[in-house]
Amino acid sequence: MKLRARRRTTSGEHTLAGAYAMDALSAPDRAAFERHLAGCEDCAQEIASLREATARLAAAAAVTPPPGFKERVLAAAIITRQEAPAESAAGAPAAGIPATGTPAAAPGLLDWLRWITRQGWRVRLAAAAGALVTVLVLGAAVVFGLANGSMRQQLDQAQSSSQQIAAVLTAQDAVMRTKAVFGGGTATIVMSHSRHALVFTAAGLHALPSSRSYELWLVGPAGDRPVGMVPAGSRGTTGPVIASGLRPGDHLVLTAEPAGGSSRPDMPMMLDVAL
Amino acid sequence: MTASDRPERGNPARHGEGAGPGADLAAQLGLVARGDAAAFEAVYEQVGPSVLGIVRRVIRDPAQSEEVAQDVLLEVWRTAFKFDASRGSALAWVMTLAHRRAVDRVRSVQKESERERRTATADIPYDEVTEAVESRLERERVRRCLGSLTVLQRESVTLAYYGGYTYGQVALLLGVPTGTVKTRMRDALIRLRDCLGVAV
Numbered sequence: 001m002k003l004r005a006r007r008r009t010t011s012g013e014h015t016l017a018g019a020y021a022m023d024a025l026s027a028p029d030r031a032a033f034e035r036h037l038a039g040c041e042d043c044a045q046e047i048a049s050l051r052e053a054t055a056r057l058a059a060a061a062a063v064t065p066p067p068g069f070k071e072r073v074l075a076a077a078i079i080t081r082q083e084a085p086a087e088s089a090a091g092a093p094a095a096g097i098p099a100t101g102t103p104a105a106a107p108g109l110l111d112w113l114r115w116i117t118r119q120g121w122r123v124r125l126a127a128a129a130g131a132l133v134t135v136l137v138l139g140a141a142v143v144f145g146l147a148n149g150s151m152r153q154q155l156d157q158a159q160s161s162s163q164q165i166a167a168v169l170t171a172q173d174a175v176m177r178t179k180a181v182f183g184g185g186t187a188t189i190v191m192s193h194s195r196h197a198l199v200f201t202a203a204g205l206h207a208l209p210s211s212r213s214y215e216l217w218l219v220g221p222a223g224d225r226p227v228g229m230v231p232a233g234s235r236g237t238t239g240p241v242i243a244s245g246l247r248p249g250d251h252l253v254l255t256a257e258p259a260g261g262s263s264r265p266d267m268p269m270m271l272d273v274a275l
Numbered sequence: 276m277t278a279s280d281r282p283e284r285g286n287p288a289r290h291g292e293g294a295g296p297g298a299d300l301a302a303q304l305g306l307v308a309r310g311d312a313a314a315f316e317a318v319y320e321q322v323g324p325s326v327l328g329i330v331r332r333v334i335r336d337p338a339q340s341e342e343v344a345q346d347v348l349l350e351v352w353r354t355a356f357k358f359d360a361s362r363g364s365a366l367a368w369v370m371t372l373a374h375r376r377a378v379d380r381v382r383s384v385q386k387e388s389e390r391e392r393r394t395a396t397a398d399i400p401y402d403e404v405t406e407a408v409e410s411r412l413e414r415e416r417v418r419r420c421l422g423s424l425t426v427l428q429r430e431s432v433t434l435a436y437y438g439g440y441t442y443g444q445v446a447l448l449l450g451v452p453t454g455t456v457k458t459r460m461r462d463a464l465i466r467l468r469d470c471l472g473v474a475v
Contacts, residue, residue: 015454015457015458015461016442016457016461017461018457018458018459018460018461018462018463018464018465019435019441019442019456019457019460019461021464022374022432022435022436022460022464023374023375023378023379023435023436023439024435024436024440024441024442024445024460025441025442026441026443027382029441044362048362048363048367049363049468049473050461050464050465050468051363051367051370051371052363052364052366052367052468052471052473053464053467053468053471053473054367054370054371054374054436054464055364055366055367055369055370055371055473056413056416056417056467056471056473057329057417057432057436057437057467058325058326058328058329058370058373058374059325059328059366059370059413059417060413060414060416060417060418061325061328061329061331061332061437062324062325062327062328062413062414063324063327063328063331064324065323065324065327065341065344066337066341069323069327069341069344069345070319070323072345073319073323073345073348073349074312074315074316074319076345076349077312077315077348077349077352078312080349080352080353081353082308082310082352082353082354082355082356083353083354083356084356085356085357176345177342178342178345179338180338
């Protein structure tokens with residue numbers, strides 16, 4: 001009797017394999033099934049085989065990405081540090097994966113930049129995301145400069161802010177967001193909560209009359225704080241602007257203000273990004 | 276017509292899987308794990324359109340889909356070392372990441388959606404979604420295999436996988452007991468797997 005009941009439970013769990021392989025379990029069901037999965041090698045095998053089928057369902061849904069998507073993905077990868085396997089895992093780490101603890105972001109970033117330069121990517125990226133390139137090149141300059149010291153002098157002017165920018169770009173938790181700006185243009189934000197800072201750039205912003213300028217704000221539970229006026233860049237690009245003092249729950253807001261700036265954000269918001 | 280409906284698909288499909296693009300993708304992921312940017316671009320070429328496609332199928336909103344698809348591809352870049360060829364194909368690894376992210380976004384988004392709507396951001400203008408040309412054959416094969424399922428099996432799979440619904444929601448939508456939906460889902464995937472010739 002008892003045995004039968006138990007067997008029924010097990011097979012009951014097992015029928016969830018299809019739903020699980022399609023992510024069709026609610027969060028609690030998923031957690032329960034994963035506990036079951038941990039002790040059931042057969043189930044794991046079955047899930048793996050069912051996922052070969054669902055993968056084909058996904059592949060059949062392929063679409064042609066919009067222009068610039070690929071460039072944004074590759075550019076975002078440049079500034080994203082790769083995770084390394086935990087050393088406690090059985091077996092030696094694969095060759096070439098930088099050991100944890102070293103400033104591993106630097107070699108990865110340098111490799112990327114070398115590769116980009118070789119590929120003529122700088123040009124292609126400039127077309128797609130000009131502003132981001134500014135950030136990358138600036139960030140790279142800092143990394144290079146820190147690496148060999150000789151470029152340091154040239155960076156005196158913008159040193160403090162570019163070091164802040166580089167710190168955000170190379171932060172382990174750096175994430176990039178892009179969002180359309182009301183009235184035209186695209187904003188790109190790289191933020192790091194561990195650094196309490198973000199870097200804002202934009203491309204193709206609608207030109208404002210000379211009496212007005214764009215201003216950035218951090219808006220959130222901690223209050224509305226002005227980040228600063230957004231300088232017009234060259235060739236339709238804007239920034240980079242660094243915003244520090246990032247707090248949990250903040251939004252980044254872009255408004256058009258009188259040229260001298262204002263003490264409170266004016267409506268309408270041209271951009272509102274939850275951070 | 277009849278000839279093409281015959282179950283002769285096992286072999287060619289598996290053949291394509293063996294040393295073809297699938298194996299190549301796995302090898303590229305190995306290089307990506309070591310920080311090889313060119314390999315990442317190659318991986319993007321192979322899976323980018325599918326990642327965006329499945330994410331968009333589930334999420335619908337183009338801007339959000341793009342954001343989630345980008346996150347998925349970055350996760351591939353960040354965690355390529357986690358791919359284990361002994362536990363399935365590289366395509367399945369990537370698509371599992373993509374589908375789960377999309378579904379999780381859809382289920383967590385209700386709270387946020389109001390705020391999003393209030394935001395005065397313009398929608399990025401999108402041209403009509405273009406189905407990727409390379410996937411036409413794949414789409415045809417999948418369509419054929421979906422056609423070999425019972426109606427209930429097919430609807431369960433479509434609502435769950437492309438619609439992002441839980442099996443409980445699917446049961447409500449189809450007006451059948453949850454137990455039935457669970458078993459239909461599993462049976463359907465087993466049949467699809469066999470029809471597509473993609474056993475591990």
